[in-house]
Amino acid sequence: xxxxxxxxxxxxxxxxxxxxxxxxxxxxxxxxxxxxxxxxxxxxxxxxxxxxxxxxxxxxxxxxxxxxxxxxxxxxxxxxxxxxxxx
Numbered sequence: 001x002x003x004x005x006x007x008x009x010x011x012x013x014x015x016x017x018x019x020x021x022x023x024x025x026x027x028x029x030x031x032x033x034x035x036x037x038x039x040x041x042x043x044x045x046x047x048x049x050x051x052x053x054x055x056x057x058x059x060x061x062x063x064x065x066x067x068x069x070x071x072x073x074x075x076x077x078x079x080x081x082x083x084x085x086x087x
Contacts, residue, residue, distance in 0.1 A: 003027075009074040010037060028071035041067035041076055048080060055080075 003011045006021065012033060013022040019033040021040075030040040044066050048058035055064070058080065067077040 007076075009069065009076050023069040023072060023074055025074040026069060026072040028069055030069075038067060038077070040070070042070040042073070043067055051078075051080065 002014045003022070003024070005024065006012045009024050010030070011022050011024040011027075013020055013027070013029070021030040021033060021035075021037040022028060023030065030037045046064040046066070048055035048062050048064050051064045055062075061083055062080045063083045065077075065079055065081045066075060068075055
């Protein structure tokens, strides 16, 4: 198996038959290379002030999203995203 870094804690892994995204820490396979690795990640949402006290004014409009490896919990990504209100 060949591995090349893609981004922090995510590698592109390949063999003679296929290519896929995998966790660089535990080698857990997330998905094929033509799929969205975010959909295979474990997702946690936090209030904006978890990113710092200056973010309190974003409450109700944004959430602090973190994406983790579903196997070893290595952090893949963290960012503010618009809060989706289901009405």
